[in-house]
Amino acid sequence: MIVSTHTCTAQTLAARTSAAQIPKESRMNMKTISFGGTLLAAALLAPSLANASLVLDTGTPTSTSGGLELTQTGWYAAQFTLTSTENISSLSAYLAPLDSTAFQYDIYSSTGFLTTRTGSLSALETISANYTAPGYNTSNVNFNLGPGTYWLALEITSSAGRGGTGLDLPTAGISTSSGSAPAQAFAFYGASTEGEFAATSSGIGVQIQAAPVPLPGAAWLLGSALVGLGALRRRGARAA
Secondary structure: OOOOOOHHHHHHHHHHHHHHHHOOHHHHHHHHHHHHHHHHHHHHOHHHHHOOOEEOOOOOOOOOOOOOEEEEOOEEEEEEEEEOEEEEEEEEEEEOOOOOEEEEEEEOOOOOOOEEHHHHOOOOEEEEEEOOOOOEEEEEEEEEEEEEEEEEEEEOOHHHOOOOOOEEEEOOOOOOOOOOOOOOOOEEEEEEHOOEEEEEOOOOOOEEEEEOOHHHHHHHHHHHHHHHHHHHOOOOOOOO
């Protein structure tokens, strides 16, 4: 079969004419939409870009005095769950003055927490802290916790020195339904619990602030999309 050269030339010219008839602005918009789709996909795959939020927040007590006493022989804990790996950026406890100032936060796995003697418990993280003023006392930290269920415990150990009876933990209004991210349960360790933490209905004011840990692939994809979008805009500016 012989195809006319004139016919091929006409078809080529028609295709070029058709493409040329599309305004430059429209072609740029189509490219921008394509990059926009890549950018959106990257954003959906990059939870690390989310702002830090409270993954545990039992709320603010309705009274700033009374409640429980945090001592060397009286510790309290709140249970929480993470659904993804989080970077923990701060820990806070609602305290009122008594005699002591030094205390510590301990984070434990939930496995065996309520059935293991405290002397045999191994904390995943231990953070030393000091009481500074009535209300929430915050310690800035930087560590990761993977998905799972944990306990945040407030303790005063013998190494901190006994500066009296300890610290007050106001509890009025605190429960497993209070706050923006309520505790799943509360626990107490003391003389009546035979050396172990035991479940209790008495709540404590605690908060944990965290942000999702970045996914390496998503961060790379987002960076590539941003670079490409910037290059596309520069090309468009030069063409204009």
